[in-house]
Amino acid sequence: METTSDDKLWAALGYPIPLVALIVLFMEDKKSRPYIKFHAVQSLAANVVFYVVITILSVVTLGFGGLCAPVIWLVFLYWAYQAYQGQDIKIPFVTDFIRNQGWV
DSSP: OOOHHHHHHHHHHTTTTTHHHHHHHHHHHTTSHHHHHHHHHEEEEEEEEHHHHHHHHHHTTTEEEEEGGGHHHHHHHHHHHHHHOOOOOOOOOOOHHHHHHTTT
């Protein structure tokens, strides 16, 4: 199945805006597209990991862990750019986890 520009746009929007990725998984026509589904699931998993890590860092460092949040958000924007370019993104641990779980 060929990846369209619409597929790339939906895949890219899921990284900085996790709500878009969640909505995609409820849309039958979108979640049937492998490229969109892969990036939607991966972006949701990456966002969950991001928020858990930021929360733990903030608690351990008495709030200073949240200072790295903007830097990590730039990484999400970079992943969105890569998804829009049609590239498959391999996020360490996250990509292997979602594949091993059979989610994609």
